[in-house]
Amino acid sequence: MAAETAGGAGLVLRGVTGGYGRSTVLHGVDIEVRPGQKVAILGPNGAGKTTMLRAVSGLVDVRSGEILLGGEPLTGLRPDQVVARGVAHVPQGRRVFPDFTVVENLRAAAYTRGGRDVDDDIARVLDAFPRLGERSGIRAGFLSGGEQQMLAIGRAVVQRPRIVLIDEMSLGLAPILIKELYGRFESLFADTPAVIVEQNPSVALEHCSYVYVLSNGEVKASGPAAEFTSHERLMQAYAGAVD
Structure with missing residues (x-):
């Protein structure tokens, strides 16, 4: 894989239509x-936000359009091929391996890299999250949410x-923990682009510079995050009243 410039690789979705079986969720x-x-x-429940992330990750059938990462096509690739090209997907519900320890979970995530400096990255994670360091030998199924x-x-x-790609990081968590997680996320991925799906608009607007609002599988509004700090503007976007 060619080295990226600072800031990681850009992601582009163009006219992406797709869904599950005979059901179409994303419409261009x-x-x-x-x-x-x-x-x-952002967007209401059922807007297609999670489906969009899954389409990028190769978990949803893309019927038309294209997905590019750093100018290279992802469309039609298997999920393992998408991972190998540099896409990390943190899904809703965490989806860790419950019978693996903390360290085993971290090591398993590096399978596409082989043994290159994996221990250094594991140490970096445990340093960023001291609670994980204290529980490094505990099976993930025994960890709190x-x-x-x-x-x-x-x-x-x-x-x-x-x-x-991160889906609903704040779901079911206390505000103080949400603040801690986003703070750590920003420091760990300071130079890496990210797509963040959130049901909590205020959290998303605080930590992102640009916003897309989805409804019924279509982009109804987009713009700099500062434009959506107005409650009225955000509600209009959710209702699809803003072009």
Whole structure:
């Protein structure tokens, strides 16, 4: 894989239509994430936010359009091929291996890298999340929800990705823990572009520079995050009233 410039690789979705079986969820989605940029995907339940992330990761059938990472096509690749090209996906619900220890989970996430400096990255994760360091030999199924989210983020770190996709990091967590997680996320991925799906608009607007609002599988509004700090503007976007 060619080395990326500072800021990681840009992601582009052009006219992406796709879904599950006979059901079409995404209808011509156009999104751009520039190198180093943190982009929020907002919208009501059922808008297609998670499906969009899954399409990038190769987990959803893309029927038309294209997905490019650093100018290279991802469309039609298997999930393992997408990972190998530098996409780290932190899914909703964490999805860690419950019977693996913390360290085993982290090591498993680095399988596409082989043994190159993996121990250094594991140490970096455990240093960033001291609670994981204290529980490094404990099976992930015994961790709290917040600790499992730390581990899910840590698994993305050891992949050394070109871009990170993260789905509902704040789901079910206390505000103080959400603040801690986003702070760690920003320091660990300071130069890496990210696509962040959030049900909590205020959290997303605080940590992202650009916003896309999805509804019924279509982009209804987009713009700098500062434009969406107005409650009225955000509600209009959610209702699809803003072009």
